[in-house]
Amino acid sequence: MATPLPTPGVGRASADPDPGGGCASCALAPDAARLARLGLDPGRYSYVVALAGNPNTGKSTVFNALTGLRQHVGNWAGKTVARAEGGFSYGGVGYRIIDLPGTYSLLSASADEDIARDVLLFGRPDVTLVVVDATRLERNLPLVLQIRQITGRVVVALNLVDEARRHGITVDVRHLTRELGVPVVATAARRGEGLPDLLAAIEQVATTDDPPPPMRLVHHDPELERAVAALAEQVAARFPTLPNTRWVALRLLEGDPGIEAAVRDGTLGDLAAPRVAAAEVQG
Amino acid sequence: MTDLLDEAARLRRGLPDDVGDRIVESLYTDAARIAAASVDRDGAAARLTVDRALDRVLTHRVWGFVAMGVLFFGVFWFTIAGAAVPSDLLYTLLVENGHAWLREGFVALGAPAVVTGLLVDGVYLATAWVIAVMLPPMAIFFPLFTLLEDFGYLPRVAFNLDRLFARAGAHGKQSLTMMMGYGCNAAGVTATRIIDSRRERLIAVITNNFSICNGRWPTLILMGTVFVGAVVPPALAGVVAAGAVIAVVVLGIGVTLAVSWALSRTVLRGESSAYSLELPPYRPPRILRTLWTSIIDRTFKVLRRAVVMAAPAGAVIWLVGNVHLGDASLAAHLVTALGPIGWLMGLNGVILLAYLVAVPANEIIIPTIVMLTLTLGGGAGAQPGVMLDLGDDAQIGTVLVGAGGWTLLTAVNLMLFTLLHHPCSTTVLTIWHETRSVRWTAVATLLPLALGIVVCATVAGVLRLLG
Numbered sequence: 001m002a003t004p005l006p007t008p009g010v011g012r013a014s015a016d017p018d019p020g021g022g023c024a025s026c027a028l029a030p031d032a033a034r035l036a037r038l039g040l041d042p043g044r045y046s047y048v049v050a051l052a053g054n055p056n057t058g059k060s061t062v063f064n065a066l067t068g069l070r071q072h073v074g075n076w077a078g079k080t081v082a083r084a085e086g087g088f089s090y091g092g093v094g095y096r097i098i099d100l101p102g103t104y105s106l107l108s109a110s111a112d113e114d115i116a117r118d119v120l121l122f123g124r125p126d127v128t129l130v131v132v133d134a135t136r137l138e139r140n141l142p143l144v145l146q147i148r149q150i151t152g153r154v155v156v157a158l159n160l161v162d163e164a165r166r167h168g169i170t171v172d173v174r175h176l177t178r179e180l181g182v183p184v185v186a187t188a189a190r191r192g193e194g195l196p197d198l199l200a201a202i203e204q205v206a207t208t209d210d211p212p213p214p215m216r217l218v219h220h221d222p223e224l225e226r227a228v229a230a231l232a233e234q235v236a237a238r239f240p241t242l243p244n245t246r247w248v249a250l251r252l253l254e255g256d257p258g259i260e261a262a263v264r265d266g267t268l269g270d271l272a273a274p275r276v277a278a279a280e281v282q283g
Numbered sequence: 284m285t286d287l288l289d290e291a292a293r294l295r296r297g298l299p300d301d302v303g304d305r306i307v308e309s310l311y312t313d314a315a316r317i318a319a320a321s322v323d324r325d326g327a328a329a330r331l332t333v334d335r336a337l338d339r340v341l342t343h344r345v346w347g348f349v350a351m352g353v354l355f356f357g358v359f360w361f362t363i364a365g366a367a368v369p370s371d372l373l374y375t376l377l378v379e380n381g382h383a384w385l386r387e388g389f390v391a392l393g394a395p396a397v398v399t400g401l402l403v404d405g406v407y408l409a410t411a412w413v414i415a416v417m418l419p420p421m422a423i424f425f426p427l428f429t430l431l432e433d434f435g436y437l438p439r440v441a442f443n444l445d446r447l448f449a450r451a452g453a454h455g456k457q458s459l460t461m462m463m464g465y466g467c468n469a470a471g472v473t474a475t476r477i478i479d480s481r482r483e484r485l486i487a488v489i490t491n492n493f494s495i496c497n498g499r500w501p502t503l504i505l506m507g508t509v510f511v512g513a514v515v516p517p518a519l520a521g522v523v524a525a526g527a528v529i530a531v532v533v534l535g536i537g538v539t540l541a542v543s544w545a546l547s548r549t550v551l552r553g554e555s556s557a558y559s560l561e562l563p564p565y566r567p568p569r570i571l572r573t574l575w576t577s578i579i580d581r582t583f584k585v586l587r588r589a590v591v592m593a594a595p596a597g598a599v600i601w602l603v604g605n606v607h608l609g610d611a612s613l614a615a616h617l618v619t620a621l622g623p624i625g626w627l628m629g630l631n632g633v634i635l636l637a638y639l640v641a642v643p644a645n646e647i648i649i650p651t652i653v654m655l656t657l658t659l660g661g662g663a664g665a666q667p668g669v670m671l672d673l674g675d676d677a678q679i680g681t682v683l684v685g686a687g688g689w690t691l692l693t694a695v696n697l698m699l700f701t702l703l704h705h706p707c708s709t710t711v712l713t714i715w716h717e718t719r720s721v722r723w724t725a726v727a728t729l730l731p732l733a734l735g736i737v738v739c740a741t742v743a744g745v746l747r748l749l750g
Binding site: 056105107135137138141142144145146163167168169170171172175176179180190217219220221223224227230231234235238249250252253254255260263264 | 285287288290291292294295297298299302303305306307309310311312313314315317318319320321322323324563564566569
């Protein structure tokens, strides 16, 4: 059930990306000089950004702010059921952005979670932007931690900080950045607050040669920890360049059918191949 | 590669059965630790009480339903009262004057009568009609509904209705897909993807049509205003009209629950799944942006669809009204043929023919009915396929009563049939796309129609017996 992204090579930026430069209607643009919203048609793009998050965290608002689209935003969980795609250009480089359905986890309990998991694992986006609700951090972090176990190419948008402020909640962004090992940017997407920093973080993660390694969550249960470590070693022996062996081992221990299928048909092996997209852009 | 899977299976056997739970548990332990170290909740409790107090009322067992009734009643009343004046203006401009000018222009240019008839009396008139009747109520209703949605009220409605859905053997999330259906049934059917179990999802798909969609609100509002509201003194007319629309909506929820219950006891038996419904915080709606997006995204989208459907329908109506077979027009033959069934259902042949013409879009039911009534009614001075001298809503009523022989019973049954009939063709296609099953698509299409026929015929029969 993998949902592979279209080969980025097809839409690869040429020597002259985004000839138009800025955008015409930049009254609200967070970084007018550098951001061009490309709406539905990403045109030529160099990087793929996957947009993940719990339901009702303002994912669609962030998506609209980046692409200039006006996908209807509702204040309720489960509004976005299918995935939506759009594009923007930042600093003259094209980005294609995929809005995933809002999920609480990647444990594949429903069709939504399967779609999100497959895009993140098999699509190998250049950046995974996780939108979290600053007023409900504890409930949002499990998804962030699961995504961090898969990849280090993550930016966390700590959204709804305006609401958090109203409720007297302060989140220590620097501490959170240290804990998660990836950029965390405070945003209030409804007002465009924090978007310039968010774009800069996305660019930085997309272009880095050296992303942080996937997170290693140590299991406090010694029995489980031993099994994970043993299986991860086997996975690593089989797929030496696979970055997230521990996460794959965990999924196999749980008997996740999607991952088992990927082992059987060798899709998992393809994931171990060097990242074509990043390599080409740097070259 | 299978040896890796074998190894995983071997290790799994060595672990307790609840390994999945333990993995999730350690994930949540880490999340809680990080959150505790990063979040400072200074004064959080004090501010959140406003939300809590609001929720105590809006999700109360009794007051929750009262608040729901008051809020929706307010929205409909506002829509009905506010749309009257702009509707009249558009009517005068587009239908009365615009049509006359266009007709004179065509005649002056020496266009053949057939071309003038087809384009001006058919296509233009139907399109102008749809805009005049639909634009004002939609431009008021959608922004109001979107404001409620942005405020965070809809999940509370879902929460209130959840208990009822659980008792009907359906999934609680069905209350959310039902809410989506009030905008568009095709969207509501797509939204059922949030329901994991196939059994419960099918129930949600089949019953979504009992949510009154965009295309059907104008019919209900018009019937409520012209016929039901007219029964009482003018001072109360608006309130009673809004009440009539609410009654149909409530009936729709009742039918949704009843059909869900019946399905889950018969062909779609099974366990109910548990789920958690998150109540989002109340957010002050951003009024200007909401007005802008709901007018652009919803009002104009729906209107465009209506216009796109109305133009060809106008041509069809003009053709069936003007192509003669023997001594009468095609429309007359069809209406005569449908007449007995229509009478049985307390409607008439014209209404049923309109539902045949309007399968692509419910939006054009009323224009189709009025044009057909005028074509066939032979009222004083009415040319075939042409509507003249219809100044406002009241005059539409006059035409329907005078030329169509409508009574209060016709209007009430039309309101019922608006709720209970086959989904539009877009929704039927969406149902097929989502279920990939001809059988369930047929059930979802024909079940509401059958219910509509039975209910309308029963109401008509009972009222006729009572005189």
